[in-house]
Amino acid sequence: MTVRDPALAVVVKGWPRLSETFIAQELVALEEAGHHFDIWSLRHPTDTKRHPLHDRLRARVRYLPEYLYQETDRVWRARAAARALPGYTLAYRTWRADLARDRSHNRIRRFGQACVLAAELPPGTEALYAHFLHTPSSVARYAAIMRGLPWSFSAHAKDIWTSPEWEIREKLQAGTHGAAFGATCTAFGAEHLRQLADDPGRVDLVYHGLDLSRFPDPPRRAPGSRFGMLSVGRLVEKKGFDRLIAALALLPVGLDWHWTHIGGGELGDTLRAQAEAAGVAHRITWRGACDQPEVIDAMRAADLFVLPSRVAADGDRDGLPNVLMEAASQLLPILSTPVSAIPEFIDSGTHGVLVSDDPQAQANAMAELAADPAARTRMAEAARVRLLAEFTMPPGIAHLSARLTALCGT
Template sequence: MSVPLAVVVKGWPRLSETFIAQELVALEDAGHRFDIWSLRHPTDTKTHPLHDCLRARVRYLPEYLYQDPVRVWRARAAARSLPGYAAAYEIWRQDLTRDQDKNRIRRFGQACVLATELPPGTQGLYAHFLHTPASVARYAAIMRGLPWGFSAHAKDIWTSPDWEIAEKLADDGTGAAFGATCTAYGARQLRRLAADPARIDLVYHGLDLSRFPDPPERALRHASDPLRLLSVGRLVEKKGFDRLIAALALLPDGLDWNWTHIGGGPLGEALAKQAQQAAIADRIVWRGACDQPEVIAAMRATDLFVLPSRVASDGDRDGLPNVLMEAASQRLPILSTAVSAIPEFIETGVHGRLSDDTPAALASAMTEMARDPAGTAAMAEAALHRLRAEFVMQPGIDHLSARLSAMLNGARSG
């Protein structure tokens, strides 16, 4: 049986990208057939139950070209006979002139492998993330004369140069047939750069609440009770955990608190050292990477979810982190920041609290929420209601499914 669609991802599976797994499982349930082509091999030692639900075949492209030179050079030789190879090569050379990075070379090599190894019957490509995966998908699609589309998220929008995004959205036969993005904040940026803004769709990930337990009936916390804090997110600059640690050190002596962090990342050692220097390490539990059931269990056993997102020095930033919706699904009060698309879900004072990302402001917000259990609980209830009313998964999946079907049907008729 032919597989009409090739889905290109940066890595598979990844614990931090449950939104991709959720979407792909839902697209399979909607009748789409596809293979997953991953640019990288997995680094996480755990997987989510969602990954086990996926039936698609997973294929791995050469992560580094030197690791599989025979496969790469065989693909390069075969790619030269493809109808769009010359056009793809010229576009890549222009890209390389403006972005003289070895990663750009790797993208073209991976694209040659992808283009020459796509099974017969492939009618289109769909990339998750607008930077590297979309580049590989675009070069390969041009070589094969196939349409392609993408979903963009956060870092890929805000750290890619405008010229590259504009060319991936060009109306010249080489740009994407459509692009989806998961926030209105990101959609405005992409529509600004698109030749045809109508090809950019706002598609919130939302949650498939059928995969989550019903929220617990939480007893009202007393203001004098210990405050159990939880954060879930990669230990990278844009998550703001350095400022949260500084804020925790500012909490008043009369507040009994502890903080649990879930997630891995490159800043783990530096943040643990920061906590030691602030003399609060004994109040912190670093759990590392956890699967989704473990995350949900932790949410059900805590009092306040804190995600102090900020804009990183290289421009990277969150979109609308799914983990905020996961917290809301468990009636867990939320403290975050008014960064990027977070206010699209959390209206401060209604569905949670949005603070400045300074340590003093974060400490003040945590203290005020701890001292007002009733008001904090009311905001958690409102966030749960909004999630159920406006941020469930299915409407977005229906829209994306229609876009993919239109792209593939266009390829068949063409």
């Protein structure tokens, strides 16, 4: 049996990653739609668990040198091979222009990884597709120029809001060997990227949506004696969990509540210390990183999903977090903030409640929702109806599949 060479190279930051279920969901769906690709990962995995989705993917996963000094022989062999490619000189000039504006080790590493990618791509490769507009797209772009291939990207949140405008503009300009197209998962992000593109049609709005076949039917909820709240998200500034802990400390004394957090992150020790100082640590369970079945089980047992997203000091922010749609799939009421694209899914008062990240405002909203199970039920049902009508996965996959098919045919 002849093994078919992949037509597409998919470049990702790391594989597999628990926090990037949306990427795994998309790639599994693209395989099922008939696309044949290899995954090229810039980093090795650090999570100790995997989602069941990761095990469904048949694509070969190949790891580029995470740090160039760790695989010097491979890098130098690739550099020599890359120099012989017809587009190497142009790629080198493009990279040098970028390096002049971003003198960082990361920028140097991107070019080394691009040389390895360009040198090791299978001969049948017809196009490259990168998840995230920053580092993965830079590696894909340099390699695509070397090989004379088209490339594209999918942008999400941090990569849009923390990348310099000059770099985004050049990645969206035909004259600077930019992407054939870019997809992004929110209207908020799409509008920003279209303003920076030479042709607004180069940017597509493609909601991730949910593959509801992977989720159980929602449970029947009955209020218990303790009001259980759940949050899922990395412990980083943009998720706003510091504000949430401050809000928990302001809840009425008579309210019997418990908050469970799922996810890892760099602020874990800081937030645990904050909870201790605020006197609420005994009402909090920190579960750490969990796979998706564990997340769904936790959603089915909770009374309220809370995600206090905010804009971080460096401009980073959420897009439209998939966990909100996952909560809606389980009829779990939602409390969040009107940041970025969250209002694209939730009309406050109809599909959930959106308040500012002010701790008192959050505490007031939590107390009001705890006291009104009928309102929680009404909004949870409305959110699920909207999910089923507008945010399922198939439409977005069909659009992306058509784009990638055309890209590989150019």
